[in-house]
Amino acid sequence: MYVAVKGGERAIDAAHAWLAEERRGDPSVPELTVAQIREQMTLAVNRVMAEGSLHDPDLAALAIKQARGDLIEAVFLIRAYRTTLPRFGSSQPVDTARMAVDRRVSATFKDLPGGQVLGPTFDYTHRLLDFALAAEGAVPPAAPTAPAADEAVPHVAGLLDRDGLIEAEAPDDTPAPDLTRSPLELPASRALRLQALARGDEGFLLSLAYSTQRGYGRTHAFVGELRIGMVEVQAELPELGFAVPIGEIELTECESVNQFKGSRTEPPQFTRGYGLVMGQGERKALSMSLVDRALRWRELGEDFTGAPAQDEEFVLSHCDNIQATGFLEHIKLPHYVDFQAELELVRRLRAETMQEAAE
Amino acid sequence: MTVQDYNFAYLDEQTKRMIRRALLKALAVPGYQVPFASREMPMPYGWGTGGVQVTAACLTPDDRLKVIDQGADDTTNAVSIRRFFQRTAGVETTQSTTGATVIQTRHRIPEAPLSEGQILVYQVPIPEPLRFLEPRETETRRMHELEEYGLMHVKLYEDIARHGEIATAYAYPVKVEDRYVMDPSPIPKFDNPKLADNPAIQLFGAGREARIYALPPYSRVVSLDFEDHPFTPSRAEHACALCGATDSYLDEVITDDRGSRMFSCSDTDFCASRQAGRPDGEGGA
Amino acid sequence: MQAAEMDICAKMKAEVPLLSASGVTRRYGARIGCADVGFDLWPGEVLGIVGESGSGKSTLLSCLAGQQRPDAGRILYDGADVLAMPEAARRRLARSDWAYVHQNPRDGLRMGISAGGNVGERLMGVGARRYGTIRDSAIDWLGRVEIAAERIDDRPSGFSGGMQQRLQIARNLVTGPRLVFMDEPTGGLDVSVQARLLDLLRGLVRDLGLSAVIVTHDLAVVRLLADRLMVMKSGRVVETGLTDQVLDDPQHAYTQLLVSSVLQV
Numbered sequence: 001m002y003v004a005v006k007g008g009e010r011a012i013d014a015a016h017a018w019l020a021e022e023r024r025g026d027p028s029v030p031e032l033t034v035a036q037i038r039e040q041m042t043l044a045v046n047r048v049m050a051e052g053s054l055h056d057p058d059l060a061a062l063a064i065k066q067a068r069g070d071l072i073e074a075v076f077l078i079r080a081y082r083t084t085l086p087r088f089g090s091s092q093p094v095d096t097a098r099m100a101v102d103r104r105v106s107a108t109f110k111d112l113p114g115g116q117v118l119g120p121t122f123d124y125t126h127r128l129l130d131f132a133l134a135a136e137g138a139v140p141p142a143a144p145t146a147p148a149a150d151e152a153v154p155h156v157a158g159l160l161d162r163d164g165l166i167e168a169e170a171p172d173d174t175p176a177p178d179l180t181r182s183p184l185e186l187p188a189s190r191a192l193r194l195q196a197l198a199r200g201d202e203g204f205l206l207s208l209a210y211s212t213q214r215g216y217g218r219t220h221a222f223v224g225e226l227r228i229g230m231v232e233v234q235a236e237l238p239e240l241g242f243a244v245p246i247g248e249i250e251l252t253e254c255e256s257v258n259q260f261k262g263s264r265t266e267p268p269q270f271t272r273g274y275g276l277v278m279g280q281g282e283r284k285a286l287s288m289s290l291v292d293r294a295l296r297w298r299e300l301g302e303d304f305t306g307a308p309a310q311d312e313e314f315v316l317s318h319c320d321n322i323q324a325t326g327f328l329e330h331i332k333l334p335h336y337v338d339f340q341a342e343l344e345l346v347r348r349l350r351a352e353t354m355q356e357a358a359e
Numbered sequence: 360m361t362v363q364d365y366n367f368a369y370l371d372e373q374t375k376r377m378i379r380r381a382l383l384k385a386l387a388v389p390g391y392q393v394p395f396a397s398r399e400m401p402m403p404y405g406w407g408t409g410g411v412q413v414t415a416a417c418l419t420p421d422d423r424l425k426v427i428d429q430g431a432d433d434t435t436n437a438v439s440i441r442r443f444f445q446r447t448a449g450v451e452t453t454q455s456t457t458g459a460t461v462i463q464t465r466h467r468i469p470e471a472p473l474s475e476g477q478i479l480v481y482q483v484p485i486p487e488p489l490r491f492l493e494p495r496e497t498e499t500r501r502m503h504e505l506e507e508y509g510l511m512h513v514k515l516y517e518d519i520a521r522h523g524e525i526a527t528a529y530a531y532p533v534k535v536e537d538r539y540v541m542d543p544s545p546i547p548k549f550d551n552p553k554l555a556d557n558p559a560i561q562l563f564g565a566g567r568e569a570r571i572y573a574l575p576p577y578s579r580v581v582s583l584d585f586e587d588h589p590f591t592p593s594r595a596e597h598a599c600a601l602c603g604a605t606d607s608y609l610d611e612v613i614t615d616d617r618g619s620r621m622f623s624c625s626d627t628d629f630c631a632s633r634q635a636g637r638p639d640g641e642g643g644a
Numbered sequence: 645m646q647a648a649e650m651d652i653c654a655k656m657k658a659e660v661p662l663l664s665a666s667g668v669t670r671r672y673g674a675r676i677g678c679a680d681v682g683f684d685l686w687p688g689e690v691l692g693i694v695g696e697s698g699s700g701k702s703t704l705l706s707c708l709a710g711q712q713r714p715d716a717g718r719i720l721y722d723g724a725d726v727l728a729m730p731e732a733a734r735r736r737l738a739r740s741d742w743a744y745v746h747q748n749p750r751d752g753l754r755m756g757i758s759a760g761g762n763v764g765e766r767l768m769g770v771g772a773r774r775y776g777t778i779r780d781s782a783i784d785w786l787g788r789v790e791i792a793a794e795r796i797d798d799r800p801s802g803f804s805g806g807m808q809q810r811l812q813i814a815r816n817l818v819t820g821p822r823l824v825f826m827d828e829p830t831g832g833l834d835v836s837v838q839a840r841l842l843d844l845l846r847g848l849v850r851d852l853g854l855s856a857v858i859v860t861h862d863l864a865v866v867r868l869l870a871d872r873l874m875v876m877k878s879g880r881v882v883e884t885g886l887t888d889q890v891l892d893d894p895q896h897a898y899t900q901l902l903v904s905s906v907l908q909v
Contacts, residue, residue: 109611109612109613110429110610110611110612111612111613111614112612112613113613113614113615113616118435123406123435123436123439124435124436124438124439126401126402126439126442126443126446127400127401127402127403128401152616154616158616159613159616159618162618163618213485214485214490214494215490215491215493215494216494218491268522303755303756303799303801305756504732505731505732505735506732507735507739507769508769509739509765509766509768509769509770510765510769512768512773513754513757513761513764513765513768516760516761516764516768516775516778517757517758517761519775520758520760520761520779520796520797521758521797584773585773585774585775585778586773586774586775587774587775587776588775
């Protein structure tokens, strides 16, 4: 019973036991392995890694299993684990221009150096349930392959920048801030904003980005480029004094090309939005680039129209789903004391009003 | 999945009737956005669900369907939608503009002139031309109702004041039959003149926003402008590198990372026809 | 003084009043917004409505201007029944023959649009389609309200409060309306800015022969602008008359209080 707080311990133990039972489901059905989740629920694993901000597919798969498939719960598990890890230092910035791309599409140019690479995408599938998948065991025929082109894959924004058609991105050597180590301070630098967005909830960013497309802080976005692939991570080790490769991670990067600004005296230029997400997460990367662009209104001399996606404080304060779910769900916790106070107040006011009415 | 699992052209007959009623209303009131009960489709919103529903409601087994995206028959989304109807309707498909009875398009009007009896179906992302001046649907519907279009011209005025010209290059708003201001979907303004006085039926479907609108054959369609800053359709000042056309809309292709560029027709059927020396629009199979 | 009275008499010879209200009543539940208000406004005449806040003067103004519907009463504009008109006709009137100057210029301007665009909007709303002409009118009107022509492409968000208010006036008057509603046009401005604005308004009203209904709690505004006055208290009209008459020889106790409280300041 909920009210019987003293009996809580026993209740909680029983609830946990019940939860474990529910997680396992019907024991006559074989149990999922972590490896199965990692290999066959890859996009869920990627999302948990991205929003958990920890690159570890096995742990993310474990978290999904433990969370019964509730991805926000799984992110929570990863975040809670991540916070216990020692921190050795920062990697060098990854060079996404040297990404080994699995997918690379540009909506702004029909063809371009490095080519359009469709990659393993849902985009042109018809969303028709494939009942063949319900039958077990069949391994799909191998996809056709082509030798990897060793052609460079330059960024589209770089090509536009060469002609001065897009705002220049000034290099900045300021060490990146760390949201997990220091509290969020507003106004935030763009780097800090991007970091918050990269950890932010995909659904929240999706809705915000969508709202900009529908006129609430519109930025006229084109997908300049979306690329997914492996990049090498390098770190400088203090003992060595130079950077060495420490591994590879998969990233999704989106650069949007947005409405131009300019005047009769200042030649017009396109502007940029940027999204970068760990793993394969293109919906999130696209959303992030639109929201990033909308948040830059002040720096680009645009008007604040009151759109939610332009409001840095609103966006950054609400994008973290672990914060959000925690605070939201806490209202399930007892609030007897506060509520009691309210209850007394309302009763007193009612009594006064009724007495006045009677007089 | 097999064809037998679904009705002809995917949608059930009741849904098609509902869509046809909306289409008739749209044709009766040119340029007016008719709300319709848009269905969930097996492709994502924003990928042509409106156009696909309109096409599904128009197709008969005897139709010949052409699907283009950005003017080309071979772009991925065009291929995807064409395959969808091949599978679910089994209709004949074609790349020929003149040979098609129904053409579904995203972002272009074919270069070859259309003729009576043809249907051109546009995929529309945001049907409301006033949306970016006024985000609230309740207010924009009222503006249409009362013909309050002054704000639209304020936007054009601001463009000229700031940029010296009207800075809208695609989805350039038009006024239909002197009554409704309409979004022609994101076609380049180069294509705007083809909207007017067109012998074909032009249907516009917006799935996510659940709106259908239409231009009956030979409608009067005027691109908004000022008398002293008249509407001008524009294109890249080049000839097509493949067929040499100087009057078609061109795609720009970057050919290396040193800034080299090539221009070619965005309408692949038009370009192929010219290269093969056939009359325009009687190209590919 | 006598000349002014004769002038008014001349105006009243016009055949129909420009605006004629009778029995205008608006309730908010049990509370009265305004009750049984009636008056005739003749072409070229300026009517001041004064009273403290809550007296019903703003409710009355928004009823007259078609922004809210009275529960009872009749409003005739140029002989036509405003309340019986379809919404489209009323809106057409509102953007051609009528003008409405809000107390807060932000309510009457488009802050994200240049000064020129703000002034030009009404012209375009009634069909102007020549950019050069629209721009010339905008420059002309900016000049008339003492805003430098080079500010034409600036947005009003960068203007001072007084400039914003003058821009709002230009935006309203550019289509040559016959009837202007003003709601506390000098409210929220510094005293020195108020004086300049009043001076400007007086010049425009005289030069253009405008008819106007001005709601204010500031007697200095009506003394300068209004031909006739209506004093309101608790939603009802307690006294009407020629402005100088009402202010110099108030009859109703409430008007006496209103006038004396100003004189003491």
